[in-house]
Amino acid sequence: MLIRNRRAANWPFESASWSPSKASRPLLHRLHEWGHREVGHSFAELTELLVRTAVADGGRRVSVHLADQGRQALSVALSHRPERTVTDDAVLPELTRLGAVSCGMDTAEDGRRVWAVLDL
Template structure:
């Protein structure tokens, strides 16, 4: 079709007396396309960057303030040595906050809490620490979803180690075991 139109234009111009060298044949670019040009797809949404100062290697989120109290959290591999590592992290942070009196009780409570969370069989364990009014809250979370009702057998042992208050419960993200210690 385009070729026929070009021949007709050429014949008309030749009949009118326009020299052949001045006749320009139509090209593909002379016609606007019937469809929009292809545009690249929009860029994919990037994943949010990781939180600062958190990793599975056991570093803490330092200096975090939650309404009148300081907090710290560590994520550790669920392994037999995690209890000792968590105890060291908790003691270091308590010393940093100015509490040195309850070292043995804090270490023993943290050790038992983490051993209990590791026994649930998850891949990792989170340890959370907060202080308020010269008391420390220590929480161990097993990250093993679908566990049965929380085991209360560990509670008498926690109170014998010096916990003022303690408890355990099961949530969507695993079992939580916690204890409050007077500092």
């Protein structure tokens, strides 16, 4: 997955039970810095679900990536556990319920990625 020609940021986290709630804070702060002040609770819930899904893969760390373009934000959680296959069918409908206009998951060399795009 390449993110080009837009603002982007990323954060590493320990793969632990507290990481999902901890991860949403810096993402919200960064979106507010970028001028998206109306972003709030639904984006935090969406980010927590992304990170919780990556943590469930059982790796030692997860990373969270954020980008914005126009009036949309992309949030990606990466599990860093490459041998994990995509099997969780319940996550994508839940991301949609939380407001994702597009979402998905796949497995790459660096682990499982689960992502969502949210209108701002």
